[in-house]
Amino acid sequence: MPLKVKDIGSFHVGGHNATLSGLPPRSMVLTKGAAPRTFPTDGDFETGQMYAQYVRLADPKARYPLLLWHGGGMTGVTWETKPDGQPGWQSWFLHAGHDVFVSDAMERGRASWSRFPEIYADAPHFRSKLESWELFRIGPPGSYPARQAFPGTLFPVDRFDQFAKQVVPRWACNDGPTQVAYDALVDKVGPCVVVTHSQGGNFGYNAALNAPSVVKAVVAVEPSGAPNPDGLDLSLLRTVPHLLVLGDNLDDNPHWQAYLKQVHRYLGALRDAGCIADVIDLPAAGIRGNSHFPMMDSNSDAVAQLVQDWMTRVGLMRD
């Protein structure tokens, strides 16, 4: 079935001017064989902005657009076609009747990035394939060299190098301005549902805290952190249902256990404050083999359907 698309477009949001001065000029050969030219490196630059692309449907069935927020060292490509070439969640949720916004957070992808140490405090980290393999739970520690994935994994292991082409450098010093840009995105879009992955989880939780009447729900897939609930008035979120989605092979992973301790503490505090904080624990529901990227695993449609069923249940679809 073709999608009936009202419009497709994009924008940058957030950010501000940064002026650099007193830096030495730089000599460069821009075209092979040409004489070197000298370029000033001083000047005005935009920094801190993020990028979002939207596809709006002619007849959406959902009450609010869906904002898909990727994780650390990744871009909005997370949500697009999967590394195995099959449709991802952008496509799935469009076909399910949602307007969909796919964004690149500050410092990544089409958001652009700024020089360091002049504007960003530090240099980025380049995540190796080994680090991705272990952190994203494709296989257990030590299994990268032989590419021995977890038995029964649903990640397209033979497309792992294709997946690695999506990986972008990440900084450790930009959480504050990244949140500011996400908050500006929510403000620009208006009433919306935020679906996050990994590092995006903490940004999504905070976006809801910062705009509890605008963010209508938060779906956090494998979040790598959550706010400290101490001293927060979480009763503001009684109208903002939260859903947590967890993949497989988390139990023996001290790294992820530490992340999830924060997440479960935050969700517990939400429940104590009278909020909805549901969990889809895939292996507990009998669905084994999901990696850190359920939206790229072979059962991505089935996991999307579980999220969709929850969205319907909490009233996010039109009657």
Add this chain to the structure above:
Amino acid sequence: MPLKVKDIGSFHVGGHNATLSGLPPRSMVLTKGAAPRTFPTDGDFETGQMYAQYVRLADPKARYPLLLWHGGGMTGVTWETKPDGQPGWQSWFLHAGHDVFVSDAMERGRASWSRFPEIYADAPHFRSKLESWELFRIGPPGSYPARQAFPGTLFPVDRFDQFAKQVVPRWACNDGPTQVAYDALVDKVGPCVVVTHSQGGNFGYNAALNAPSVVKAVVAVEPSGAPNPDGLDLSLLRTVPHLLVLGDNLDDNPHWQAYLKQVHRYLGALRDAGCIADVIDLPAAGIRGNSHFPMMDSNSDAVAQLVQDWMTRVGLMRD
């Protein structure tokens, strides 16, 4: 009128593995307040790939998909919504019946980038607003501080800072592998029409030379270079019509005159070899005020229509 979209998706193409070894590990605090962790900086990394996103129509009227290739220091966002919030050429050509692929070349946007000097030979150049203002012919030399644009400019001058949010770092050392990735894109897509901007022009001209039976036409908007025709067998391009589109305020600009000398020499050689090499010189046609970015100027729809008329004339639309 809603678009009837068959599918929307994306992929990375090209690139290869690079293995780094013998580099010192790095200590980083990834989460504020947490203890620093030590990360190896060695390992395997993908490098050299590019990114493309496609929107395919249920009933395309064009014979071949349109590949939109941006210029230096920019990404595919060039072709999307304009800095003034109005629809850009991605949207316009979709509505005109073309399947449209918008890509980010190697080193930019969602293509990702690699560390230097370990993988890329050199550091990138960060283009300041002043450099953009002058190079992109928003205003004459010296006019940036007061933002005194060319009289009658059609560029949305009050949205220049919004435009500047699109700008990404550019390298001067990656032309070779960027061409390789573009050639891989053409090979993956198959028969296609390439529409380029600025630095993309040279890549588009070479892509046609490298695959003259696959690239069905080249539309170069304000190209910043072209191949040296000496020794090339251009008769291979007799089935590949070329179109050059030029904006305003080029005459007094030594920088652009030098670029265009190469371009006109190449197009002249194409004509000598019996190829179609047409020119839409906008000011010569009485259309004044276009900047280096006609796809962002206020008359972008009218310029697109001129390109569309040419495409129809050279037989790129279905009967």
